[in-house]
Amino acid sequence: MTSDHAAAAGGADSPGPELDGARPHPHDHGLDVDEKRLHPAYLLIGAGRTIRGLIPLFAIALFSWPRWVLYILGALVLVGAVVSWWTTRYSVTDRVLRLRKGLFNRSVHTISAARITGLDTERGLIQRVFGVWSLKVHSPGDGDRSTLELGCLSQAEIDRVRDALALPDHGPRRVIAGPEGAHGSDGPAAPDPAAAFDPASMPALDEVPLANLNTRTLLIAAVTGTSIPLILAGLFAVWNRAREVLPDSTIRYLEHEVFSRGRGTILVLAVLVLLASVVGVAFAALRLAGFTLRRDGERLRTSRGLLSQRAGTIQVNRVQAVRLVDGLWRRLLGYTAIQVEVAGQGGHDDSDRMLFPLLRTSEVADLVDRALPELGWTPAELTPISAAGRRRYFTAPVLLTVPIAVAGWLLLPRWEWLAVLPLVLAVLVARSQGRLAGWRLDERTVTFRARRILAVHTVIARVDRVQITRVRTNPFQRRAGLATVTLQLSSGRSARLRHLRAAEADLLLHTVGRRFRKVQLSKG
Amino acid sequence: MNPPDLPGDAQRHQLPRRTIRYWQIQNLLTALVVLAVLAVVLYLWTNLFDWVRILLIAGVAVGTVIGLLVVPPLRYRRFWYAISETEIDIEEGLLVITRTVVPMNRVQHLRMEHGFIADRFALANLHIHTGAGVVSMNGLARDEADRVRERVSELAHLSDDL
Structure with a gap:
């Protein structure tokens, strides 16, 4: 089924709009999208976003400025939204997406379909009410600036843009054997890949998803995620802020109330913290709920979210590497998160590169193999770091924490034992880093596993896709015959392994990323 | 399995000797700025301990040398x-030595730049951009930089499977 479409795509590549009126066949690639504005819902959503950004200003205006200032501010926001909607136009011509923006300072973003590494759609609650999505277009380049966002598009518009951009497949198309064929979407009435991009109706696809996030894992993901630490940090920040703003006497009174009134108040505090945590966990769970991973020809699709929804596509042949992340608690519970490294999507937004939020570590290899057979990853024992290398892992943490420990010992009477704590933690982390670090090189993949501080990252990169290989040595490493290897990926992220034997580092330097490999291996 | 040699295993090129001078002048300019800042700090900050002053001056002097x-x-x-x-x-470095290998087909574009000091020495800095970052060669002879630039842009196939 898929190869038919490839042929159709190649054939109907004449420029210019061909069809109008009724919705044309989704695989006519000559199909263009005429220049038009975003869905009018953008007026409301754009204004809402501006107001959200200006909340502090509005708060001040509300309390301390005359009422008419508030009206003027409101009017400005409204005018801004209208102007922004009026001046933002997009079009697709010959598989090139153009986005024009701006009244005085005009800009035109142009991006060719051949450069697009991913299309994501997402929508919040208000967007759901209007039945619109925002479309995010990713391309390789430096981080966030390479992402184009089309604010509000209706379902039908998203389909049209997608069809017009219909990601071309280079060269002869691989026919996916295995799970995809087995799940059989090859009936005559089966949805074709591009037309099937209908995030709302995704569950209706007759493909069986590769994986669904079940409730138990969802809860674990939410509880062990970043929301609880973030909320605690937030509460702490609020308290600090309050100390600055409120008069000293009030603060002293509050502190007195809390810390010397005994258990009652502490209980109230604990309940507050617990409540905040529950709310945080609930939000995280809503974000991840219903996470589904599908493979659809040359694309991987993820969709998720209960209230605000999000769907993403990843081009399989753009995947440079898979990164398995085991956080501290998740590792203890035996769970792993799977990320993909795709060019131009290394930005700080973790969710863009999420392939699957969490699953049992024992099931990871199977899922990666079913989702990305092209990676050719065969999980195997990693080569550990030599004993001399493991010893080196202690150097930096110990050198850093000994002064802290000494200073603490001298400066903290009665709490001396606390001063030793950083040193003990550093030693524990270093020991674990040395033991966990490992690597492996086979015909198609290179694997690096390293503990950062708490989380353990395992990067499985395609050998022929690594962009830059670096071997770095400091004088101590040179004396011990050790070296640090860094593999830089086009996602802008990298994988680093410290204190390998010099010979091992040299082998990696001579092998990874080079073109000869295929020839060499076919020889035997 | 013995992978074939990298280019650096066979024939290595060095920079021209005048690059040392060029770097010295660059560092001298930096040192002058640091000295100026130090002078202002010492002049304005009158209640510094003497030993702090001496330490600062000695540190900057040693650093400059x-x-x-x-x-x-x-x-x-x-x-x-x-x-x-x-x-x-x-390969580059001082105490920490880094050897970097960039496969030719990863090169996206090249950028050559030279300031007025580099001009006096007929030197240039060449930056090789890839999808994953920049690799720089500072202080190449200008004609050599031109040759390298031409050679690399000839060899680099500008299509890449990003």
Whole structure:
């Protein structure tokens, strides 16, 4: 089924709009999208976003400025939204997406379909009410600036843009054997890949998803995620802020109330913290709920979210590497998160590169193999770091924490034992880093596993896709015959392994990323 | 399995000797700025302890001497580059030594720049951009930089499977 479409795509590549009126066949690639504005819902959503950004200003205006200032501010926001909607136009011509923006300072973003590494759609609650999505277009380049966002598009518009951009497949198309064929979407009435991009109706696809996030894992993901630490940090920040703003006497009174009134108040505090945590966990769970991973020809699709929804596509042949992340608690519970490294999507937004939020570590290899057979990853024992290398892992943490420990010992009477704590933690982390670090090189993949501080990252990169290989040595490493290897990926992220034997580092330097490999291996 | 040699295993190129001078002048300019800042700090901040003053002055003096006399020749000795049809191979460093291999087909574009000091020495800095970052060669002879630039843009196939 898929190869038919490839042929159709190649054939109907004449420029210019061909069809109008009724919705044309989704695989006519000559199909263009005429220049038009975003869905009018953008007026409301754009204004809402501006107001959200200006909340502090509005708060001040509300309390301390005359009422008419508030009206003027409101009017400005409204005018801004209208102007922004009026001046933002997009079009697709010959598989090139153009986005024009701006009244005085005009800009035109142009991006060719051949450069697009991913299309994501997402929508919040208000967007759901209007039945619109925002479309995010990713391309390789430096981080966030390479992402184009089309604010509000209706379902039908998203389909049209997608069809017009219909990601071309280079060269002869691989026919996916295995799970995809087995799940059989090859009936005559089966949805074709591009037309099937209908995030709302995704569950209706007759493909069986590769994986669904079940409730138990969802809860674990939410509880062990970043929301609880973030909320605690937030509460702490609020308290600090309050100390600055409120008069000293009030603060002293509050502190007195809390810390010397005994258990009652502490209980109230604990309940507050617990409540905040529950709310945080609930939000995280809503974000991840219903996470589904599908493979659809040359694309991987993820969709998720209960209230605000999000769907993403990843081009399989753009995947440079898979990164398995085991956080501290998740590792203890035996769970792993799977990320993909795709060019131009290394930005700080973790969710863009999420392939699957969490699953049992024992099931990871199977899922990666079913989702990305092209990676050719065969999980195997990693080569550990030599004993001399493991010893080196202690150097930096110990050198850093000994002064802290000494200073603490001298400066903290009665709490001396606390001063030793950083040193003990550093030693524990270093020991674990040395033991966990490992690597492996086979015909198609290179694997690096390293503990950062708490989380353990395992990067499985395609050998022929690594962009830059670096071997770095400091004088101590040179004396011990050790070296640090860094593999830089086009996602802008990298994988680093410290204190390998010099010979091992040299082998990696001579092998990874080079073109000869295929020839060499076919020889035997 | 013995992978074939990298270009740097066979023939390594060094920078021209005048690059040392160029780096020394660059470092001298930096040192002058630091000295100016130090002078202002010492002048305005009158209630500093004497030993702090002495430490600051001594630190900057030692730093300047090292930056002028020790660092440039060492950097020069460490640096080499080699370019074959398939790879760019560069080693650089001072105490920490880094050897970088960029496969030729990863090169996205090249950028050459030279300031007025580099101009006086007929030197240039060449930056090789890839999808994952930049690799720089500072202080190449200008004509050599031109040759490298032409050679790399000839060899680099500008299509890449990003």
